[in-house]
Amino acid sequence: MEAVNTYLLSVTLASLLVNFAISLYAMFFKPHYVKKVIALTILGDTVNTFAIYIGYRRWVEQRPPRVPVLTDLRPEAIEEFKNLAVDPLPQALVLTAIVIGLAVILFLVFLGWILYSHYRTLDMREIKRLKG
Protein backbone atom coordinates (compact mmCIF):
# COMPACT_ATOMS: atom_id res chain seq x y z
CA MET A 1 0.00 0.00 0.00
CA GLU A 2 2.81 2.34 0.94
CA ALA A 3 4.68 1.49 -2.26
CA VAL A 4 1.59 2.09 -4.40
CA ASN A 5 1.14 5.47 -2.75
CA THR A 6 4.74 6.45 -3.45
CA TYR A 7 4.49 5.13 -7.00
CA LEU A 8 1.37 7.19 -7.77
CA LEU A 9 2.97 10.33 -6.34
CA SER A 10 6.07 9.66 -8.45
CA VAL A 11 3.88 9.31 -11.57
CA THR A 12 2.53 12.80 -10.86
CA LEU A 13 6.05 14.12 -10.40
CA ALA A 14 7.34 12.48 -13.60
CA SER A 15 4.46 13.79 -15.70
CA LEU A 16 5.02 17.26 -14.29
CA LEU A 17 8.66 17.10 -15.35
CA VAL A 18 7.72 15.90 -18.85
CA ASN A 19 5.16 18.71 -19.11
CA PHE A 20 7.84 21.15 -18.03
CA ALA A 21 10.22 19.90 -20.74
CA ILE A 22 7.58 20.04 -23.47
CA SER A 23 6.56 23.58 -22.60
CA LEU A 24 10.18 24.77 -22.49
CA TYR A 25 10.82 23.13 -25.87
CA ALA A 26 7.77 24.80 -27.41
CA MET A 27 8.65 28.16 -25.92
CA PHE A 28 12.17 28.13 -27.33
CA PHE A 29 11.80 26.39 -30.66
CA LYS A 30 8.26 27.04 -31.95
CA PRO A 31 8.39 30.00 -34.34
CA HIS A 32 4.83 31.26 -33.90
CA TYR A 33 4.13 33.94 -31.27
CA VAL A 34 0.76 32.52 -30.14
CA LYS A 35 2.30 29.07 -29.71
CA LYS A 36 5.02 30.61 -27.57
CA VAL A 37 2.37 32.27 -25.38
CA ILE A 38 0.45 28.97 -25.10
CA ALA A 39 3.68 27.23 -24.09
CA LEU A 40 4.23 29.92 -21.47
CA THR A 41 0.78 29.27 -19.96
CA ILE A 42 1.52 25.52 -19.88
CA LEU A 43 4.84 26.26 -18.17
CA GLY A 44 3.14 28.47 -15.60
CA ASP A 45 0.44 25.90 -14.87
CA THR A 46 3.05 23.16 -14.52
CA VAL A 47 5.03 25.18 -12.02
CA ASN A 48 1.86 25.98 -10.08
CA THR A 49 0.84 22.32 -9.98
CA PHE A 50 4.34 21.49 -8.80
CA ALA A 51 3.98 23.96 -5.92
CA ILE A 52 0.64 22.40 -4.94
CA TYR A 53 2.26 18.96 -5.15
CA ILE A 54 5.04 20.08 -2.78
CA GLY A 55 2.37 21.06 -0.26
CA TYR A 56 0.53 17.76 -0.54
CA ARG A 57 0.41 15.28 2.30
CA ARG A 58 0.57 11.50 2.41
CA TRP A 59 -2.37 9.53 3.74
CA VAL A 60 -2.15 9.49 7.54
CA GLU A 61 -3.24 6.15 9.07
CA GLN A 62 -5.34 5.21 6.02
CA ARG A 63 -7.16 8.56 6.10
CA PRO A 64 -6.88 10.87 3.08
CA PRO A 65 -5.55 14.42 3.58
CA ARG A 66 -8.14 17.16 3.94
CA VAL A 67 -8.69 20.52 2.27
CA PRO A 68 -7.26 23.34 4.45
CA VAL A 69 -10.78 24.52 5.31
CA LEU A 70 -12.04 24.12 8.85
CA THR A 71 -15.63 22.85 8.75
CA ASP A 72 -16.00 22.07 12.46
CA LEU A 73 -15.42 25.06 14.72
CA ARG A 74 -15.17 23.19 18.05
CA PRO A 75 -11.77 23.46 19.81
CA GLU A 76 -11.09 19.71 19.76
CA ALA A 77 -11.59 19.60 15.97
CA ILE A 78 -8.62 21.92 15.39
CA GLU A 79 -6.10 19.28 16.52
CA GLU A 80 -7.43 16.73 14.03
CA PHE A 81 -7.54 19.41 11.32
CA LYS A 82 -3.88 20.24 12.00
CA ASN A 83 -2.92 16.58 11.67
CA LEU A 84 -4.80 15.91 8.42
CA ALA A 85 -5.01 19.08 6.32
CA VAL A 86 -2.61 19.75 3.44
CA ASP A 87 -0.18 22.67 3.46
CA PRO A 88 -2.16 25.88 2.73
CA LEU A 89 0.89 28.06 2.08
CA PRO A 90 1.72 26.81 -1.48
CA GLN A 91 -1.95 27.21 -2.37
CA ALA A 92 -1.91 30.83 -1.26
CA LEU A 93 1.33 31.47 -3.16
CA VAL A 94 -0.11 29.79 -6.26
CA LEU A 95 -3.15 32.04 -6.02
CA THR A 96 -0.78 35.00 -6.19
CA ALA A 97 1.26 33.42 -8.98
CA ILE A 98 -1.87 32.78 -11.08
CA VAL A 99 -2.83 36.44 -10.92
CA ILE A 100 0.67 37.60 -11.84
CA GLY A 101 0.73 35.04 -14.67
CA LEU A 102 -2.62 36.30 -15.92
CA ALA A 103 -1.32 39.85 -15.88
CA VAL A 104 1.76 38.85 -17.87
CA ILE A 105 -0.32 36.90 -20.40
CA LEU A 106 -2.75 39.80 -20.75
CA PHE A 107 0.16 42.08 -21.55
CA LEU A 108 1.64 39.54 -24.01
CA VAL A 109 -1.70 39.21 -25.82
CA PHE A 110 -1.94 42.97 -26.24
CA LEU A 111 1.69 43.00 -27.38
CA GLY A 112 1.01 40.23 -29.90
CA TRP A 113 -1.89 42.18 -31.27
CA ILE A 114 0.33 45.24 -31.72
CA LEU A 115 2.98 43.02 -33.36
CA TYR A 116 0.41 41.72 -35.80
CA SER A 117 -0.85 45.15 -36.76
CA HIS A 118 2.73 46.27 -37.39
CA TYR A 119 4.12 43.29 -39.29
CA ARG A 120 0.94 41.52 -40.52
CA THR A 121 2.39 38.26 -39.26
CA LEU A 122 3.12 36.57 -35.93
CA ASP A 123 5.79 34.23 -37.27
CA MET A 124 8.95 35.05 -35.36
CA ARG A 125 11.21 34.16 -38.29
CA GLU A 126 9.33 36.60 -40.53
CA ILE A 127 9.44 39.34 -37.89
CA LYS A 128 13.16 38.80 -37.46
CA ARG A 129 13.62 39.10 -41.23
CA LEU A 130 11.40 42.22 -41.51
CA LYS A 131 13.14 43.99 -38.67
CA GLY A 132 16.35 44.67 -40.60
Next chain:
Amino acid sequence: MRLVEVIVLISTVLAVALLITVGFEHLVPSERVRPVAEFYLNATYNQYELRNYTAMSPEAVTAIVWDFRGLDTLFETSVFYLALIAGLALTRGLLLERAEKSGHGLSIIVRTVTRITAPMIVAVGASIGLHGHLTPGGGFQGGSVIAVLPMVVIVVFSASFLVIKGVTTTKLLVVRSLGLTGIGLTAIAVFLVGITLHMPAYVFQNMAKPDAQISMPYSVAGALISGTLWFFNIFEMFAVAAGFSIAFIALMLARTLESSRGE
Protein backbone atom coordinates in the same frame (compact mmCIF):
# COMPACT_ATOMS: atom_id res chain seq x y z
CA MET B 1 21.27 22.06 -34.25
CA ARG B 2 22.67 25.47 -33.70
CA LEU B 3 25.01 26.21 -30.80
CA VAL B 4 22.41 28.33 -28.96
CA GLU B 5 19.88 25.51 -28.95
CA VAL B 6 22.43 23.06 -27.59
CA ILE B 7 23.40 25.49 -24.82
CA VAL B 8 19.73 26.07 -23.92
CA LEU B 9 19.02 22.33 -23.76
CA ILE B 10 22.08 21.51 -21.69
CA SER B 11 21.54 24.34 -19.22
CA THR B 12 17.87 23.36 -18.80
CA VAL B 13 18.80 19.77 -18.03
CA LEU B 14 21.45 20.94 -15.56
CA ALA B 15 19.02 23.35 -13.87
CA VAL B 16 16.34 20.67 -13.45
CA ALA B 17 18.98 18.29 -12.07
CA LEU B 18 20.02 20.97 -9.58
CA LEU B 19 16.39 21.43 -8.52
CA ILE B 20 16.01 17.68 -7.99
CA THR B 21 19.22 17.61 -5.95
CA VAL B 22 18.12 20.47 -3.70
CA GLY B 23 14.59 19.20 -3.19
CA PHE B 24 15.37 15.49 -3.07
CA GLU B 25 13.98 15.02 0.45
CA HIS B 26 10.64 16.57 -0.46
CA LEU B 27 10.06 15.08 -3.91
CA VAL B 28 7.51 12.67 -2.48
CA PRO B 29 5.27 14.33 0.13
CA SER B 30 5.58 13.03 3.68
CA GLU B 31 2.92 12.49 6.33
CA ARG B 32 3.83 15.71 8.12
CA VAL B 33 3.65 19.22 6.71
CA ARG B 34 6.28 21.87 7.39
CA PRO B 35 6.22 23.66 10.79
CA VAL B 36 5.09 26.97 9.28
CA ALA B 37 2.13 25.23 7.64
CA GLU B 38 1.31 23.60 10.96
CA PHE B 39 1.27 27.02 12.59
CA TYR B 40 -1.01 28.45 9.91
CA LEU B 41 -3.39 25.49 10.19
CA ASN B 42 -3.43 25.81 13.96
CA ALA B 43 -3.89 29.58 14.00
CA THR B 44 -6.37 30.10 11.17
CA TYR B 45 -9.42 29.80 13.43
CA ASN B 46 -8.29 29.39 17.00
CA GLN B 47 -9.85 31.69 19.57
CA TYR B 48 -8.97 29.36 22.42
CA GLU B 49 -5.16 29.00 22.54
CA LEU B 50 -3.81 31.45 19.97
CA ARG B 51 -6.17 34.35 20.60
CA ASN B 52 -3.43 36.85 19.72
CA TYR B 53 -2.32 35.24 16.46
CA THR B 54 -5.46 33.91 14.86
CA ALA B 55 -7.11 35.29 11.71
CA MET B 56 -10.54 33.99 12.77
CA SER B 57 -11.16 32.53 9.33
CA PRO B 58 -11.98 28.83 8.86
CA GLU B 59 -10.45 29.01 5.37
CA ALA B 60 -6.69 28.77 5.83
CA VAL B 61 -5.82 29.89 2.28
CA THR B 62 -7.80 33.13 2.54
CA ALA B 63 -6.33 33.72 5.99
CA ILE B 64 -2.82 33.47 4.51
CA VAL B 65 -3.64 35.48 1.39
CA TRP B 66 -5.24 38.45 3.16
CA ASP B 67 -3.97 38.32 6.73
CA PHE B 68 -0.71 36.45 7.37
CA ARG B 69 0.82 37.46 4.03
CA GLY B 70 -1.47 40.37 3.16
CA LEU B 71 1.22 42.66 1.80
CA ASP B 72 2.09 40.14 -0.96
CA THR B 73 -1.49 40.17 -2.15
CA LEU B 74 -1.62 43.96 -2.12
CA PHE B 75 1.38 44.16 -4.44
CA GLU B 76 0.02 41.36 -6.60
CA THR B 77 -3.19 43.34 -7.08
CA SER B 78 -1.19 46.37 -8.14
CA VAL B 79 0.83 44.26 -10.63
CA PHE B 80 -2.41 43.17 -12.24
CA TYR B 81 -3.54 46.80 -12.37
CA LEU B 82 -0.27 47.86 -14.01
CA ALA B 83 -0.62 45.15 -16.67
CA LEU B 84 -4.13 46.41 -17.43
CA ILE B 85 -2.90 49.98 -17.71
CA ALA B 86 -0.11 48.82 -20.03
CA GLY B 87 -2.63 46.94 -22.19
CA LEU B 88 -4.94 49.95 -22.38
CA ALA B 89 -1.99 52.19 -23.25
CA LEU B 90 -1.10 49.89 -26.15
CA THR B 91 -4.64 50.08 -27.58
CA ARG B 92 -5.23 53.71 -26.65
CA GLY B 93 -5.48 55.21 -30.10
CA LEU B 94 -8.07 52.64 -31.16
CA LEU B 95 -10.33 52.87 -28.14
CA LEU B 96 -10.81 56.62 -28.56
CA GLU B 97 -12.78 55.93 -31.73
CA ARG B 98 -16.42 55.23 -31.02
CA ALA B 99 -17.87 51.97 -32.21
CA GLU B 100 -21.18 53.01 -33.69
CA LYS B 101 -22.79 50.09 -35.45
CA SER B 102 -24.10 47.21 -33.41
CA GLY B 103 -23.94 43.75 -34.93
CA HIS B 104 -26.85 41.35 -35.10
CA GLY B 105 -25.38 38.82 -32.69
CA LEU B 106 -26.32 35.15 -32.53
CA SER B 107 -29.83 33.70 -32.87
CA ILE B 108 -32.70 34.71 -30.60
CA ILE B 109 -32.51 31.43 -28.66
CA VAL B 110 -28.93 32.10 -27.63
CA ARG B 111 -29.68 35.70 -26.75
CA THR B 112 -32.69 34.78 -24.58
CA VAL B 113 -30.73 32.08 -22.77
CA THR B 114 -27.95 34.59 -22.14
CA ARG B 115 -30.45 37.05 -20.67
CA ILE B 116 -31.71 34.34 -18.30
CA THR B 117 -28.29 33.08 -17.24
CA ALA B 118 -26.68 36.52 -16.81
CA PRO B 119 -28.07 37.12 -13.27
CA MET B 120 -27.14 33.54 -12.33
CA ILE B 121 -23.50 34.09 -13.34
CA VAL B 122 -23.35 37.24 -11.21
CA ALA B 123 -25.03 35.43 -8.29
CA VAL B 124 -22.56 32.54 -8.39
CA GLY B 125 -19.61 34.95 -8.58
CA ALA B 126 -20.92 37.05 -5.70
CA SER B 127 -21.50 33.93 -3.61
CA ILE B 128 -17.94 32.71 -4.21
CA GLY B 129 -16.54 36.13 -3.38
CA LEU B 130 -18.64 36.88 -0.30
CA HIS B 131 -18.07 33.44 1.25
CA GLY B 132 -14.33 33.60 0.59
CA HIS B 133 -13.49 33.39 4.30
CA LEU B 134 -15.68 30.30 4.84
CA THR B 135 -15.36 28.13 1.72
CA PRO B 136 -12.71 27.68 -0.99
CA GLY B 137 -12.72 30.74 -3.18
CA GLY B 138 -12.45 34.42 -2.49
CA GLY B 139 -12.47 37.83 -4.07
CA PHE B 140 -10.27 36.96 -7.01
CA GLN B 141 -12.17 33.81 -7.97
CA GLY B 142 -15.56 35.46 -7.52
CA GLY B 143 -14.48 38.41 -9.65
CA SER B 144 -13.22 36.09 -12.39
CA VAL B 145 -16.58 34.28 -12.46
CA ILE B 146 -18.43 37.59 -12.76
CA ALA B 147 -16.09 38.64 -15.58
CA VAL B 148 -17.38 35.65 -17.58
CA LEU B 149 -20.57 37.67 -18.13
CA PRO B 150 -19.10 40.47 -20.28
CA MET B 151 -17.22 37.87 -22.31
CA VAL B 152 -20.42 35.90 -22.98
CA VAL B 153 -22.29 39.12 -23.81
CA ILE B 154 -19.56 40.19 -26.22
CA VAL B 155 -19.67 36.83 -28.01
CA VAL B 156 -23.47 36.50 -28.08
CA PHE B 157 -24.54 40.08 -28.83
CA SER B 158 -21.69 42.03 -30.40
CA ALA B 159 -18.33 43.54 -29.57
CA SER B 160 -19.67 47.05 -29.18
CA PHE B 161 -22.91 46.05 -27.43
CA LEU B 162 -21.53 46.81 -23.97
CA VAL B 163 -20.09 50.17 -25.03
CA ILE B 164 -23.41 51.19 -26.64
CA LYS B 165 -25.25 50.19 -23.44
CA GLY B 166 -22.97 52.52 -21.47
CA VAL B 167 -20.50 50.01 -20.01
CA THR B 168 -17.38 51.81 -21.18
CA THR B 169 -13.78 51.07 -20.22
CA THR B 170 -13.62 54.43 -18.44
CA LYS B 171 -16.51 53.53 -16.11
CA LEU B 172 -15.02 50.10 -15.49
CA LEU B 173 -11.69 51.74 -14.66
CA VAL B 174 -13.53 53.86 -12.09
CA VAL B 175 -15.03 50.72 -10.52
CA ARG B 176 -11.62 49.09 -10.55
CA SER B 177 -10.01 52.11 -8.89
CA LEU B 178 -12.78 52.26 -6.27
CA GLY B 179 -12.15 48.59 -5.47
CA LEU B 180 -8.43 49.25 -5.10
CA THR B 181 -9.12 52.28 -2.89
CA GLY B 182 -11.35 50.09 -0.73
CA ILE B 183 -8.57 47.54 -0.40
CA GLY B 184 -6.16 50.30 0.64
CA LEU B 185 -8.58 51.76 3.17
CA THR B 186 -9.29 48.32 4.67
CA ALA B 187 -5.55 47.78 4.99
CA ILE B 188 -5.10 50.91 7.13
CA ALA B 189 -8.51 50.85 8.91
CA VAL B 190 -7.24 49.37 12.18
CA PHE B 191 -4.16 51.60 12.02
CA LEU B 192 -6.33 54.73 11.71
CA VAL B 193 -8.47 53.63 14.66
CA GLY B 194 -5.25 53.11 16.62
CA ILE B 195 -4.08 56.64 15.83
CA THR B 196 -7.42 58.10 16.88
CA LEU B 197 -7.50 56.17 20.16
CA HIS B 198 -3.76 56.69 20.85
CA MET B 199 -3.16 52.96 20.98
CA PRO B 200 -0.51 50.90 19.16
CA ALA B 201 -1.77 49.34 15.93
CA TYR B 202 -0.27 47.99 12.72
CA VAL B 203 -0.98 48.51 9.05
CA PHE B 204 -2.67 45.35 7.68
CA GLN B 205 -3.72 44.35 11.17
CA ASN B 206 -6.78 42.17 11.43
CA MET B 207 -7.15 40.59 14.87
CA ALA B 208 -5.54 41.76 18.11
CA LYS B 209 -1.78 41.16 18.44
CA PRO B 210 0.10 40.79 21.74
CA ASP B 211 1.36 44.39 21.63
CA ALA B 212 -1.58 45.92 19.74
CA GLN B 213 -4.87 45.08 21.34
CA ILE B 214 -7.23 46.66 18.79
CA SER B 215 -9.00 44.21 16.51
CA MET B 216 -11.65 44.18 13.82
CA PRO B 217 -14.95 42.56 14.87
CA TYR B 218 -14.81 38.98 13.64
CA SER B 219 -18.56 38.54 13.53
CA VAL B 220 -21.43 40.93 12.90
CA ALA B 221 -24.85 39.97 14.30
CA GLY B 222 -23.78 36.35 14.66
CA ALA B 223 -22.42 36.05 11.10
CA LEU B 224 -18.69 35.35 10.87
CA ILE B 225 -16.93 37.95 8.68
CA SER B 226 -13.34 37.37 9.90
CA GLY B 227 -12.54 41.05 10.39
CA THR B 228 -10.82 42.60 7.38
CA LEU B 229 -10.97 39.45 5.22
CA TRP B 230 -14.60 39.95 4.19
CA PHE B 231 -13.95 43.57 3.16
CA PHE B 232 -10.80 42.62 1.26
CA ASN B 233 -12.70 39.91 -0.59
CA ILE B 234 -15.61 42.12 -1.62
CA PHE B 235 -13.37 44.97 -2.83
CA GLU B 236 -11.07 42.56 -4.66
CA MET B 237 -14.14 41.01 -6.30
CA PHE B 238 -15.20 44.37 -7.74
CA ALA B 239 -11.67 45.23 -8.80
CA VAL B 240 -11.02 41.92 -10.56
CA ALA B 241 -14.43 41.77 -12.27
CA ALA B 242 -13.99 45.30 -13.62
CA GLY B 243 -10.36 44.63 -14.59
CA PHE B 244 -11.12 41.53 -16.66
CA SER B 245 -14.12 43.25 -18.28
CA ILE B 246 -11.82 46.10 -19.36
CA ALA B 247 -9.39 43.63 -20.90
CA PHE B 248 -12.11 41.74 -22.82
CA ILE B 249 -13.79 44.90 -24.10
CA ALA B 250 -10.47 46.44 -25.12
CA LEU B 251 -9.32 43.33 -26.98
CA MET B 252 -12.62 42.72 -28.77
CA LEU B 253 -13.17 46.39 -29.70
CA ALA B 254 -9.64 46.67 -31.02
CA ARG B 255 -10.19 43.61 -33.19
CA THR B 256 -13.51 44.86 -34.54
CA LEU B 257 -12.09 48.24 -35.47
CA GLU B 258 -9.08 46.60 -37.06
CA SER B 259 -11.24 44.38 -39.30
CA SER B 260 -13.64 47.19 -40.21
CA ARG B 261 -10.72 49.40 -41.14
CA GLY B 262 -9.24 46.69 -43.30
CA GLU B 263 -12.42 46.33 -45.39
